[in-house]
Structures are given as structure tokens and as C-alpha cells.
Amino acid sequence: MRALCLLCWAVLLNLVQACPDPCDCGEKYGFQIADCAYRDLEGVPPGFPANVTTLSLSANRLPGLPEGAFREVPLLQSLWLAHNEIRSVAVGALAPLGQLKSLDLSHNLISEFAWSDLHNLSALQLLKMDSNELSFIPRDAFRSLHALRSLQLNHNRLHALAEGTFAPLTALSHLQINDNPFDCTCGIVWFKTWALATAVSIPEQDNIACTSPHVLKGTPLSRLPPLPCSAPSVQLSYQPSQDGAELRPGFVLALHCDVDGQPVPQLHWHVHTPGGTVEITSPNVGTDGRALPGALAASGRPRFQAFANGSLLIPDFGKLEEGTYSCLATNELGSAESSVNVALATPGEGGEDVVGRKFHSKAVEGKGCYTVDNEVQPSGPEDNVVIIYLSRAGPPEAAIAAEGKPAQQLSGMLLLGQSLLVLFLACF
Known part of the structure; x- marks a missing residue:
């Protein structure tokens, strides 16, 4: 038993004293240091003592950092990797270093970085990523x-910064972000405002300048003139059609999303049906209703036709197309969304009687709404509006019901069918 204990101690002692051949390991000022700088290394060598707290791999030829590169040294507090040839840092390369306080990745060629690994480095106080090829930083x-406390991102290829990028850095006192090719569009205005108001030291502000657009090239961000910017707004509308569009068998449901904002927002449709969710980037069809090159439908007319003017057309609307239709507008300053729930009312469901009773009850209370040229006028913001249309002027065989969001968002429903007829309108 005693011999086994001695063997274990010998193994442990050997592990503590181990050091990769190209490196020098030792104790200095109470820190366990492994010095592997200037060794012409092309990879992180194995065999480090587990108690290493400072590791220098600077001025080598490391091409990248793979997953688990520093699994042997979980107690690291300082990691120096400057002046290598690192192009990518894989997910999991840095994540095990939960005690890391200083990380230097400067003067490399990094364009791909595992930003999610930083979520594990809550003890980090110094992060140097300057003089790389970074073009994007996720918002989180x-x-x-x-x-x-100190963040260095200067001399990279950053064109934009997501609003709020630096908000979590409550202890930050020093930020270097000069000499990046910023696009001085509406999306960068927040950073100008933040930089002028923050107590964080930001040196070389005259070198935090615009590269584009051409008219602003060379303009320091601190002197950026006011730009005509506005966040998106949307209004989802649907009203009886008067345009004599081609009639097709069954219902044709048409919605229109009126979008405003500067820069011009990108419009997306989200359609939630019993069969799943469909996401559509507008437009996906041309003016003739046929699929554009690269759209989900390789040819012909898609099931959901999104036009460049903000309209969405659903030919042959049926039970499979019931659900929630949402239009989402997004630009550099944010997003806005509006939705409507659409259901198919079939004979025998009692839908007409139910809505009729609710309409009558509302009228007795002195509330309700009225129509002028089929425009909906809600009695208050708490109302929901239900409009039912028939596919024929005769006895109802099938009807469409649209249950909207708050009534002030609604202005009618556009349905193209055979001899469309407004049956009745109710607010409740």
C-alpha cells in the first residue's frame, strides 16, 4: 500500500515538473509560467503541467487554434498568442479557460472567431484582438x-457594429477601435452617440472614421453629420378588391403590408399554419406572379406569392392555409411587425349566428362599428374585428373569417373570388 502511495506521488510530481521540450517552465513571482515564445511552433505542444497559470506562445507560426487546444491548462490566467499566423479559432478552443484574465490574440490573421467561447470567460479583464481580419462582431x-477593463479592436475590417455591443462591459475603461473601414450609414449612428457620451477612454478618435459612402470618406465618426434615419413601421391591411383581378377557383386571399423606414426596410412574411411555419423573403415573385430565380419555388407560381410592393397573395385559400400571417420589416435601426389570424368558416359551424349575436349585443350597448366603402372603423383599441365574405352572391357555401390583432391595426380584408359579397361586420 505504501509503495502504491509513493508511486502515485512520483507520478504527480512528474506531472507537475513536466514541460514540453520546446518550452521553458518555471515559477516566477508566484506564477507557474510556460514560455514557448519564438520557438517556430506550428501547433500548441502537448505535455504542459496542469498548474500553469501563464502561457506564452507569441511569435510562432500557429495557423489556428483547434477545439481543446488548452484543455491541459485549465488554471490559465494569462494567454499570449500575438504575432502568429492564426486565421481561425474553433469553438471550444478557449471555452475551458474559465479563470483567464488576460488574452492577447493581436497581430494575427483571424477572420473566424468562436465568439461563443467568450461567454465562458467571465473573469477576463484584458482582451487584445487588434491587427486581425475581423469583419463582424455578434451583438451578444x-x-x-x-x-x-481593456478591449482592443483597432486595425481590423469592421464595417458595422450592432447597437448595444458594448453595453454588457460595465467595467470597461479603455477601448481601442480606430482604423476600421466603417460604413457610415444609419446603423453606426448609435455608436457615435455612445462614444461621445461614455466615460470609457477611446483614443485616436480622429482615426475612427468613415470609409463609405464616398461622400463621407475620411470623416471622423465624432463629426458625422445628421443622417435621415428612422426605424421601420408597418401597417397590415386587407380590403375588398376593386381591381378586377383574374378569378380563380376557390378563394384568393390578399394581404398588404405598408412599410416605412430609412434605410428602406427589408420585408419578410411569416406564415404559421397547421402544417408548419413558412418564412418568405419579399419579393419571391415578379409582377406576373411567377417565381423569381432563387425563390423557394423553382418554377411556376408559389403557394404564397410575395410581391415587391408589399402584397402577399394566397391563391386557392383553404383549410391548409388557415393560421397567422405576419409581416416583419427590418432595417439597421430595428424591426416592426404586424399580424392577422385568418380562418375558413364552413357551413354548419354556426359562425354566422355567433358573430351576428355579438354584433347585435354590441349595438344594444351603443358600441360597435360601421362601414363606409367597406373600411373598418373600430369603436375602441380593445375591439377585435371579424369580417366575413362569401364566395358567391347566393346562399353561402363557404366563408372566410379574419380575426385581427388590436382593431386599430385593421382596415379591411382583400379577398378575390367569385362575385364577392360582404356578409356582415362585427366588433367585440
């Missing part, structure tokens, strides 16, 4: 770095 990249 620094969400866990509440102890970070």
Missing part, C-alpha cells in the same frame, strides 16, 4: 465579460 459577443 461580450455579454458575459462584466470584468473586462
